[in-house]
Amino acid sequence: MTTKAIVTAGRKYLDIDAYASMISYRELLKKTSDNKVLAFSTTKVNQTVPPMLRDLRYRLDEPVDVDGARFVLVDVSNPDFFDTFVNIDSVSEIIDHHAGYEEFWRAKKKVKSQIEPVGAVCTQIYERFVEAGEASLIDSDLAKLLIAGILDNTINLKSKTTTKRDLRAYSELKKLGSLSDDFGYEYFLACEQEQMKDLKGAILGDMKAEWVSRLLPEAIGQIIILHHNLVTREVLEKVFADYDKWMINVISLEEGRSYLYCDGAETLAGLKKLFSEGKSRENLLVLDDFVLRKEILRRGIEQGG
Ligand SMILES: [Mn+2]
Numbered sequence: 001m002t003t004k005a006i007v008t009a010g011r012k013y014l015d016i017d018a019y020a021s022m023i024s025y026r027e028l029l030k031k032t033s034d035n036k037v038l039a040f041s042t043t044k045v046n047q048t049v050p051p052m053l054r055d056l057r058y059r060l061d062e063p064v065d066v067d068g069a070r071f072v073l074v075d076v077s078n079p080d081f082f083d084t085f086v087n088i089d090s091v092s093e094i095i096d097h098h099a100g101y102e103e104f105w106r107a108k109k110k111v112k113s114q115i116e117p118v119g120a121v122c123t124q125i126y127e128r129f130v131e132a133g134e135a136s137l138i139d140s141d142l143a144k145l146l147i148a149g150i151l152d153n154t155i156n157l158k159s160k161t162t163t164k165r166d167l168r169a170y171s172e173l174k175k176l177g178s179l180s181d182d183f184g185y186e187y188f189l190a191c192e193q194e195q196m197k198d199l200k201g202a203i204l205g206d207m208k209a210e211w212v213s214r215l216l217p218e219a220i221g222q223i224i225i226l227h228h229n230l231v232t233r234e235v236l237e238k239v240f241a242d243y244d245k246w247m248i249n250v251i252s253l254e255e256g257r258s259y260l261y262c263d264g265a266e267t268l269a270g271l272k273k274l275f276s277e278g279k280s281r282e283n284l285l286v287l288d289d290f291v292l293r294k295e296i297l298r299r300g301i302e303q304g305g
Pocket of ligand 1: 017018075097119120121153
């Protein structure tokens with residue numbers, strides 16, 4: 001007797017990489033090994049899964065009783081973050097790109113684990129289709145999901161985490177789905193529209209508020225958006241009304257650079273120490289490339305911790 005498989009991910013929220021990986025891997029398993037496999041989650045999708053992707057032919061399943069099931073985890077390998085219903089002793093497979101738990105899972109002989117530094121789990125899932133000789137299962141809807149996961153997690157293929165495998169998966173998926181580069185633009189535009197419905201909520205929902213360095217303010221926001229000019233100083237003054245010292249990293253996808261807005265001259269001086277290459281205007285530092293917030297924090301701690 002085979003036990004039913006449930007494909008799932010983390011408990012906090014689902015981003016497009018997790019969402020698309022769950023759905024696509026379910027489709028592959030359904031065809032190749034387990035026609036009863038389900039993919040579901042108890043948490044919500046975030047703004048990286050806009051309506052244009054939620055309304056495709058492929059969706060998540062409704063949660064069912066997990067008694068006796070085996071679990072396949074994607075985009076997560078730290079057991080503390082697994083979806084709440086996962087029994088760690090019944091995990092059969094892990095596919096992830098976050099570092100830290102490679103040895104932990106390698107030591108569990110009954111678990112098939114693939115944890116490696118690629119830009120997106122969607123890249124690994126695409127490769128699974130190819131290895132299984134089932135790339136032809138990838139129709140335009142599955143291709144859209146997988147491409148969106150890759151583009152989101154690699155910041156439009158420009159992040160330092162982007163590998164040759166991600167680039168190859170992206171170009172092969174475009175062919176399989178008969179899609180052009182326009183799809184990426186449409187996708188990021190749809191994400192932007194989701195964020196603009198509640199820009200304040202989007203920024204406050206992803207805020208880091210703690211002192212880590214004398215060169216950085218207490219509140220550090222980040223937003224990744226196609227057109228940076230939609231985030232105006234007027235909006236920012238409202239978003240950060242409750243904070244004395246603040247900054248936000250506005251990553252412009254269109255230009256591939258960061259706009260670091262902040263509260264005033266003192267915060268700007270700290271930022272200029274960390275990013276001497278940037279060009280400053282009033283309470284704004286514009287960088288040539290984009291940085292991620294974790295990089296800003298790392299520099300802050302190293303140079304002013
Ligand atoms: Mn991911």
